[in-house]
Amino acid sequence: MSEPETRNPISRLLRFAAIAEGTTLLLLVCVGVPLKHGFGFAEVTRWLGPLHGMAFLIYVWAVINELALRDQPRGWAIKAMLFSFLPGGTFWFFRRSVVSGR
Template identity: 40%
Template sequence: MRAASLLEGMTLVLLVGIAVPLKHLADFPVAVRIMGPVHGLAFTLYVWMLVQTLASGRWTRAEAVRMLAVAFIPFGAFANERLLARRQRALASSV
């Protein structure tokens, strides 16, 4: 889940921070045509991993909403990754 979050977050930042400005400021729409589908695939993977994670039943509704919401915020995935790492450590120590 952590890797999927980081991948989705990086592709979102690249899309919004580089590809879209290149399209509008430098008249270079190819950047969006390339990064758009890459981000779409990463987002789909992230949502699929989120559904799989939530199916385990050990996550609250608030955690699920937070993990979905950060997928729409540039750089949100990086904060999410820290929270997921903390959760992973807590689960590992309780086993």
């Protein structure tokens, strides 16, 4: 059975997009870049770069969608976007958003 909407302040789409964006950014920064610059193996970044770009665009769309449909505050959306530039930032931000209720 699904959780009631009152206990889940963010949508499934946004949760999925945040996990995808955060995971691909961590993989790109912690795996792809060291392999490219440390070992000369650039193939990883050729795959992870576009994959992360797509995940980021879906995340931006999901944040805008959440802002419009669920009437989230603009400050929340700005924070959601700023934390997406930090490796692991989306995980931390959304963990705090679910716990605090906003």
